[in-house]
Amino acid sequence: MxxxxxxxxxxxDAPALAPTDLQVPGGETLVLIGPSGCGKSTLLRLIAxxxxxxxxxxxxxxxxxxxxxxLQIRQRIGYVIQEGGLFPHLTVRDNVTVMARYLRRDxxxxxxxxxxxxxxTRLPEEMxxxxxxxxxxxxxxxxxxxxxxxxxxxxxxLDEPLGALDPMIRFQLQQELxxxxxxxxxxxxxxxxxxAEAAFFGHTLVLMRDGRIVQTGPFxxxxxxxxxxxxxxxxTAQREPMAQLVEALR
Amino acid sequence: xxxxxxxxxxxxxxxxxxxxxxxxxxxxxxxxxxxxxxTESVILGEMLRHxxxxxGIEAQHQRQLGGTRVLWNALLSGEIxxxxxxxxxxxxxxxxxxxxxxxxELKQALAKRGLRMLPPLGFNNTYAxxxxxxxxxxxxxxxxSDLKNHPELVLGFGNEFMDRADGWPGLQQGYQLPQQNxxxxxxxxxxxxxxxxxxxxxxxxxTDAEIAYYKLRALExxxxxxxxxxxxxxxxxxxxxxxxxxxxxFKRLAGRIDAPTMSRMNAQVKLNxxxxxxxxxxxxxxxxxxxxxxxxxxxxxxFWQHTGEHLVLVGISLSAAILFAVPLGILAAxxxxxxxxxxxxxxxxxxxxxxxxxxxxxxxxxxGGPPAIMALFLYSLLPIIRNTxxxxxxxxxxxxxxxxxxxLPSRARLRIVELPLATRAILAGIKTSAVINVGTATLxxxxxxxxxxxxxxxxxxxxxxxLILQGAIPAAVLALLVQGLFELIERGLLPKGLRIQTSExxxxx
Numbered sequence: 001m002x003x004x005x006x007x008x009x010x011x012x013d014a015p016a017l018a019p020t021d022l023q024v025p026g027g028e029t030l031v032l033i034g035p036s037g038c039g040k041s042t043l044l045r046l047i048a049x050x051x052x053x054x055x056x057x058x059x060x061x062x063x064x065x066x067x068x069x070x071l072q073i074r075q076r077i078g079y080v081i082q083e084g085g086l087f088p089h090l091t092v093r094d095n096v097t098v099m100a101r102y103l104r105r106d107x108x109x110x111x112x113x114x115x116x117x118x119x120x121t122r123l124p125e126e127m128x129x130x131x132x133x134x135x136x137x138x139x140x141x142x143x144x145x146x147x148x149x150x151x152x153x154x155x156x157x158l159d160e161p162l163g164a165l166d167p168m169i170r171f172q173l174q175q176e177l178x179x180x181x182x183x184x185x186x187x188x189x190x191x192x193x194x195x196a197e198a199a200f201f202g203h204t205l206v207l208m209r210d211g212r213i214v215q216t217g218p219f220x221x222x223x224x225x226x227x228x229x230x231x232x233x234x235x236t237a238q239r240e241p242m243a244q245l246v247e248a249l250r
Numbered sequence: 251x252x253x254x255x256x257x258x259x260x261x262x263x264x265x266x267x268x269x270x271x272x273x274x275x276x277x278x279x280x281x282x283x284x285x286x287x288x289t290e291s292v293i294l295g296e297m298l299r300h301x302x303x304x305x306g307i308e309a310q311h312q313r314q315l316g317g318t319r320v321l322w323n324a325l326l327s328g329e330i331x332x333x334x335x336x337x338x339x340x341x342x343x344x345x346x347x348x349x350x351x352x353x354x355e356l357k358q359a360l361a362k363r364g365l366r367m368l369p370p371l372g373f374n375n376t377y378a379x380x381x382x383x384x385x386x387x388x389x390x391x392x393x394x395s396d397l398k399n400h401p402e403l404v405l406g407f408g409n410e411f412m413d414r415a416d417g418w419p420g421l422q423q424g425y426q427l428p429q430q431n432x433x434x435x436x437x438x439x440x441x442x443x444x445x446x447x448x449x450x451x452x453x454x455x456x457t458d459a460e461i462a463y464y465k466l467r468a469l470e471x472x473x474x475x476x477x478x479x480x481x482x483x484x485x486x487x488x489x490x491x492x493x494x495x496x497x498x499x500f501k502r503l504a505g506r507i508d509a510p511t512m513s514r515m516n517a518q519v520k521l522n523x524x525x526x527x528x529x530x531x532x533x534x535x536x537x538x539x540x541x542x543x544x545x546x547x548x549x550x551x552x553f554w555q556h557t558g559e560h561l562v563l564v565g566i567s568l569s570a571a572i573l574f575a576v577p578l579g580i581l582a583a584x585x586x587x588x589x590x591x592x593x594x595x596x597x598x599x600x601x602x603x604x605x606x607x608x609x610x611x612x613x614x615x616x617x618g619g620p621p622a623i624m625a626l627f628l629y630s631l632l633p634i635i636r637n638t639x640x641x642x643x644x645x646x647x648x649x650x651x652x653x654x655x656x657x658l659p660s661r662a663r664l665r666i667v668e669l670p671l672a673t674r675a676i677l678a679g680i681k682t683s684a685v686i687n688v689g690t691a692t693l694x695x696x697x698x699x700x701x702x703x704x705x706x707x708x709x710x711x712x713x714x715x716x717l718i719l720q721g722a723i724p725a726a727v728l729a730l731l732v733q734g735l736f737e738l739i740e741r742g743l744l745p746k747g748l749r750i751q752t753s754e755x756x757x758x759x
Contacts, residue, residue, distance in 0.1 A: 088649075089745030102666070131746065133750040147656070
């Protein structure tokens with residue numbers, strides 16, 4: 001589905017991403033995880049073609065990404081960012097359908113697709129004519145997901161999609177998102193710094209540090225056979241507070 | 251590259267549009283006279299207009315243009331066909347580098363430039379040194395040399411006279427004047443100082459209306475220190491081919507106006523508030539027995555005319571500025587290096603004093619509306635470019651990236667996402683430009699473009715606050731109206747989603 005080969009990126013003199021290889025099989029949910037500044041968002045933005053790699057190639061379904069074909073390929077990639085990135089001057093309906101309308105898709109197809117997505121993401125239909133400023137954070141992320149899914153992309157990229165939400169809503173949306181991913185059977189690449197969220201979603205976790213991939217595999221593998229001490233530290237650091245909570249409840 | 255070419259073509263088209271009316275005006279048989287920004291010159295200009303009009307040829311008068319250089323260049327380029335000048339100014343100022351001595355040499359120098367000069371009109375409007383007649387009588391002062399015996403007198407001169415080498419510095423040396431108490435001040439204020447007794451002696455123009463009004467005595471220049479400033483009419487030689495009857499008419503003025511007559515006419519306008527046109531017509535009737543059919547506009551007619559002129563100046567220059575500056579702002583936001591150049595150039599233009607910019611345009615576009623519109627256009631660019639640039643740059647990166655990630659091409663992103671989000675900033679820039687434009691357009695009268703600046707200039711010349719307000723108040727009101735208009739446009743253009751306050755956000759997921 002997606003093959004990343006020796007891709008690297010410099011920001012100024014500092015390497016944001018060392019030459020990296022990664023393969024994402026179709027239909028799988030892959031989670032990029034690591035501390036801030038580890039290069040996980042950079043990798044995601046390289047896949048979306050928002051930034052260009054300094055070296056290496058990214059191949060999407062057999063086609064190498066280039067500035068010439070990126071606009072075409074982006075139509076087959078859905079992209080959701082923290083806070084949604086919704087256009088404040090457009091209604092929910094217009095935000096979701098903007099690209100389909102630009103491509104002059106059939107109006108009745110657009111309408112039925114919109115209803116379908118609203119049902120999928122459980123967004124009430126009366127929200128369609130609201131503006132982003134009139135929505136709650138959770139609603140905004142639902143709209144953002146609808147927009148990403150509008151053209152039925154093959155690949156869905158999510159950059160900390162739930163990072164700005166409060167814990168209750170975040171928990172609820174995690175459940176719903178997982179159901180949606182399972183329902184759609186799409187390839188998903190998600191960025192998070194939360195190990196519990198990563199374990200919850202990911203078939204495969206990719207743990208990164210300082211622009212390098214440290215270890216790739218299911219959560220269990222990372223937890224049981226850490227490749228470096230850092231892997232263990234990273235997992236423990238986030239598990240410890242939970243353990244203390246569990247202890248306190250006994 | 252394509253975009254740049256297109257901008258070039260549009261700019262070229264715009265310039266042609268501006269130049270065009272001037273070209274047409276030259277082809278038709280009509281005569282345009284000009285005058286400088288003081289009363290005597292305006293009266294003489296009106297005389298020329300009446301005389302040309304007598305022949306049945308269409309005649310215009312570009313009143314009170316901003317200074318000798320403006321008129322001289324306008325005459326050379328054919329923007330105007332004639333204007334009243336003084337021999338002293340020609341010899342000492344305009345053609346000073348040619349070191350001409352006699353009137354014959356002067357005529358030859360003018361002929362080389364395709365110009366003619368009529369024999370003097372009959373009065374010498376030179377500098378004079380004057381004081382209250384009563385005081386002069388008491389101290390028995392008749393000549394400038396007599397001042398040597400009265401070092402206690404307080405002298406006050408116009409700022410120009412103080413600075414000119416042939417003004418006070420030369421005069422003091424030439425006559426060995428002993429006075430220590432000498433100050434520079436505005437020429438018109440000097441008369442008030444004389445009247446109140448705080449000043450005793452000042453510089454005069456020989457035909458100033460105030461000489462009689464304030465009962466002043468001009469002291470005799472017994473050493474012939476001051477050069478002769480004989481009033482003459484300059485006109486283009488081609489007038490003799492294009493309209494020989496007009497040239498013949500102009501010639502009838504030669505030798506017909508003596509100093510007391512000119513002084514009296516100045517007084518009629520400046521002190522009695524009569525219209526220049528009427529005073530000029532009265533003289534032609536009396537001296538040449540010509541019946542001039544002239545019309546004096548009512549205050550309302552003048553108001554509508556100035557309003558129309560002002561609206562044309564502002565309307566064209568501001569519209570053109572919007573059409574150019576918004577794309578330039580977009581270009582600046584899209585290409586960082588080019589953007590810095592565009593902003594830099596626009597900033598430099600903004601630092602040019604407005605009067606200077608108007609004058610710079612004269613060699614390119616002549617006098618009147620076109621150069622004024624071009625200058626106003628240039629002045630209106632920076633606020634719009636800068637706000638468009640800032641408005642686009644201030645869009646949160648997350649939103650720009652979201653539009654990119656959807657696969658929208660650059661042009662569509664601009665149209666669908668970025669420009670709507672920058673609307674408020676762009677309109678703020680346009681409003682700033684509009685207010686600057688309406689205000690600066692009042693200066694356009696200095697290069698003959700009319701508008702609300704015309705009554706302001708006349709008001710300053712005649713020391714008439716009422717006239718000044720007739721221009722200043724409508725200009726202020728127009729600035730507010732234009733701003734209000736753009737507020738309304740903003741209400742229509744600003745996307746509804748941007749008017750919602752975030753406080754209205756409902757909780758719940």
